[in-house]
Amino acid sequence: MSADRMIRLNALLQRELGQLVEIYVTPEVPHALITITGVRVASNLREALVFFSVYGTQQDYAEKVLSVLLKRRAQLQSALANKVVMKYTPVLRFKYDATPARADRVMEILSELQIPEQETQEASGDHSSAEEASSDSTPE
Numbered sequence: 001m002s003a004d005r006m007i008r009l010n011a012l013l014q015r016e017l018g019q020l021v022e023i024y025v026t027p028e029v030p031h032a033l034i035t036i037t038g039v040r041v042a043s044n045l046r047e048a049l050v051f052f053s054v055y056g057t058q059q060d061y062a063e064k065v066l067s068v069l070l071k072r073r074a075q076l077q078s079a080l081a082n083k084v085v086m087k088y089t090p091v092l093r094f095k096y097d098a099t100p101a102r103a104d105r106v107m108e109i110l111s112e113l114q115i116p117e118q119e120t121q122e123a124s125g126d127h128s129s130a131e132e133a134s135s136d137s138t139p140e
Helices: 003-024 061-071 073-083 099-113 117-136
Strands: 032-041 047-056 091-096
Touching: 003 032, 003 047, 003 073, 032 061, 032 099, 047 061, 047 099, 061 073, 061 091, 073 091
Parallel strands: 047 091
Antiparallel strands: 032 047
């Protein structure tokens, strides 16, 4: 299968699984925001690795969501087979994607630094005046 077609298939499955997760998984973990961040279908179309992220107030939401996804895997596959016509419906495997959590942590660290705006303007002003001074003097 061509690379473009695989990309389109992965995007289609990601979109459809996102909708199915809202129906089958979210009611069991109501205070968690579950996002399907990506899907990688094997070249033989028999397996699909589904990446998900969880945003919630409790740290153990990722484990809870994973257990619900595994419990509802057969229902998700069946519903996916009804929505997306494929020769083979891939067996779904789930993997937690910590990238959004790491990005939140980086943003949190950056906000804790909070460099005052006046200092940054002074620093950039000093730098630009030094450049002007060096451009004014021409080497002979």
